[in-house]
Amino acid sequence: MTLLASLYPILRPALFLLEAEKAHRLAVRALAACPAPSAPAVADPILAQRLWSLDFPNPVGLAAGFDKNAECFDGALGLGFGFVEIGSVTPRPQGGNPQPRLFRLVADRAVINRMGFNNDGMEAVAARLTQRDPARGIVGVNLGKNKETADAAADYELGVARLGPLADYLVINVSSPNTPGLRALQGKEPLADLIRRTRAARDALGKRPPLLLKIAPDLTEDDQRDIALVALEEGLDGLIVSNTTIARPPLQSGDLANETGGLSGAPLLAPSTALLGRMYRLTEGRLPLIGVGGIASAADAYAKIRAGASLIQFYSAMIYRGPGLARRIVAELPALLRADGFAHLKDAVGADHR
Structure with missing residues (x-):
């Protein structure tokens, strides 16, 4: 991995x-060919945490979208990640x-994608996850719905039933901008x-993995309040803040900046961190939050932690860094x-609000 x-x-x-x-497919194949770590990466004890009865050796995770089909999670853990999230996975x-x-x-150290939940389906992913050794590290599963499914919840129920027993945690993804109607599921009642x-x-x-919700950065203040209220009332175990944005801040990449899809990378750092802080306040620090969006350095990760994140994730920055x-x-x-x-990472979580 060092090589x-x-x-x-x-x-x-x-x-x-x-x-x-x-290039992305080549990177997945290269990581899949790397030897699997025998145990989680050893880090400074100041970074270790126990959340949801899971022991995270460090707070740095690989975000969903890189290993959509559970092909290279062991190789990714070997890069030093404290946990890896695969998916999004749909039933079919x-x-x-x-x-x-x-x-x-x-020029913007950014990425636009409109992938549309392309994946091999839950049966193929389940077959790969069945082969994993949980002792090697924490692997979460990000769940999505098939494009043509009218009853969205039915797809998430299927995903939970099939992949829940194989996952250390589960994520309800209703925040991708690339599946028509998906983000409407972030409304209070649905x-x-x-x-x-x-x-x-x-x-x-039989096994009850923690259940998290991944939200979009493009939420109104009312949406934010509703999501925080629903998350607390309905017993969610945590929130992931946030997915890619459909907004287009000033960018330097010419016509490419006009491509439709979700924007990730450096331009997302400030808005996603601001949203993270608001969700921390709205949930009164009662739910663990995973901060995602624009992280490309330890300083960026630390800003997320101070804003309220117990864990952080990135993906786009690996393309450039x-x-x-x-x-x-x-x-x-x-x-x-x-x-x-701070004597421990957990003491810094939400420090900007104190």
Whole structure:
């Protein structure tokens, strides 16, 4: 893994000559071929946490979207991530939207995607997860719905029933901008119904993995309040803040900036961190939050933690900073915590609100 990270500056120019989705597939195959770690990455004890009865060696996670089909989660854990989230996974295999559908905005250190929940379906993913060794690290499963499904909750129930026994945690993803009507499920009434049904499916399992909700950054203040209220009332275990944005802040990448889809990367750091802080306040710090969006350094990760995140995730930044980024953040984060007088990461969570 160290060799892969050290070679990336040399390989990056050649990878950037490839169409973005082809380069991504090559990265997945390369990680899948890497030897699996025998145990979770050892980090400074200041970073270790126990959340939802899970022991996180460090708070740095690989966000959903990179390993959609559970092909390389072991290889990703070997990069130093404290946990990996696979998916989004739908009940039936799905081809997604027409290509091209993934675009590098190099000048902005950003990405636009309109993938459309392309994945191999829950049966293929379940077969791969069945082979994993839980001792190697924490793996969560991000669940989506098939594009043509009218009863969205039914798809999430199916996903929970099939993949819940194989996951360390589950995520209800209703925040991708690339499936028509999906974000409407973030409304108060449909969201409450969806969570009740999905939670009931989870509770019917012998094993009851924590259930989280991933939300969009493009929410009104009323939406934010409603989601916080529903999350607390319906017994969600946590929130992931946030998915990609349909907003287009000023960008330097010319016509590429006009591509439809969700924007991720550096331009998302400020708005997603602001939303994270608001959700921390609205939930009164009662729910663990995972902060996602624009993270590319230990300073970015620390800003998310101070805003209210117990854990953080990234994906887009690896395109620009390489596969060694997780280890760099894990190595540099303890010094930032100690410089502000924190004896443990959990003491810094939400510090900006105190």
